[in-house]
Amino acid sequence: MQQFLQECGGAGYGAAPVAGVMGPAAERHRALCLIGAGAGGGGTARLTPRLAERVLDRLSRPAAQIEGVDLHLGDPGLTARARDAGAFVLLLPPPGNLTNAFYRVHPRRNDRFIAARAPLRALFPEVDFAPVAFTGHALATLSATCPDRFALVRAELERVWRLRLLLLLERLPSRGVLLDPPAARGLMPPRLPEMRALPRVALGDRQGAVQMICAALRGRPV
Numbered sequence: 001m002q003q004f005l006q007e008c009g010g011a012g013y014g015a016a017p018v019a020g021v022m023g024p025a026a027e028r029h030r031a032l033c034l035i036g037a038g039a040g041g042g043g044t045a046r047l048t049p050r051l052a053e054r055v056l057d058r059l060s061r062p063a064a065q066i067e068g069v070d071l072h073l074g075d076p077g078l079t080a081r082a083r084d085a086g087a088f089v090l091l092l093p094p095p096g097n098l099t100n101a102f103y104r105v106h107p108r109r110n111d112r113f114i115a116a117r118a119p120l121r122a123l124f125p126e127v128d129f130a131p132v133a134f135t136g137h138a139l140a141t142l143s144a145t146c147p148d149r150f151a152l153v154r155a156e157l158e159r160v161w162r163l164r165l166l167l168l169l170e171r172l173p174s175r176g177v178l179l180d181p182p183a184a185r186g187l188m189p190p191r192l193p194e195m196r197a198l199p200r201v202a203l204g205d206r207q208g209a210v211q212m213i214c215a216a217l218r219g220r221p222v
Contacts, residue, residue, distance in 0.1 A: 030064040036086025052213040059091040065181050068097030068110025069164045079171045087175040087217040092189040095161040096135045102153055113138045158190050177216050179203045
């Protein structure tokens with residue numbers, strides 16, 4: 001669930017939804033944490049390793065690791081919530097979990113494979129997509145069937161992923177940390193030379209991630 005680390009009276013900082021915006025229409029983001037006690041970033045200045053560990057605990061859950069960029073972009077209230085935050089931590093979404101020219105995914109459960117589109121059926125006429133329910137299954141099947149043709153699918157996924165991720169970053173605070181997820185079916189988030197300068201670290205490097213989150217969100221060199 002998207003969280004906002006805000007001041008809780010004299011008890012320091014704790015995880016709580018952004019006040020007034022988590023109504024029935026609000027999307028729940030498991031791979032994104034908004035941090036800070038307002039746009040001024042007062043909360044980020046007091047971010048401790050213990051709180052950074054809590055952020056990592058949330059982003060390490062299996063439900064966060066399958067969340068695609070389409071869910072974030074489909075939340076109409078995200079921009080307003082991000083405006084009230086000082087920084088963010090984002091688990092980079094899997095490139096395969098998004099709707100693209102080759103197939104459609106569920107708008108909220110982005111790991112769910114909904115349908116193969118005509119270009120994919122034409123590219124892989126020998127594949128029966130009827131029993132395919134998840135993107136991981138689809139990508140593994142395509143890769144095993146013909147690596148050369150799968151390279152075309154992979155290139156399209158990475159192209160669309162880059163465009164949508166940059167759109168998402170435009171809606172988030174200027175300070176943040178990007179976390180690389182564990183490898184999934186051989187499709188890892190690609191490097192982005194055009195991405196604004198944001199620190200990036202592997203989710204599995206827990207100690208390094210804690211240090212990087214604390215340093216980056218306090219405005220220190222990483």
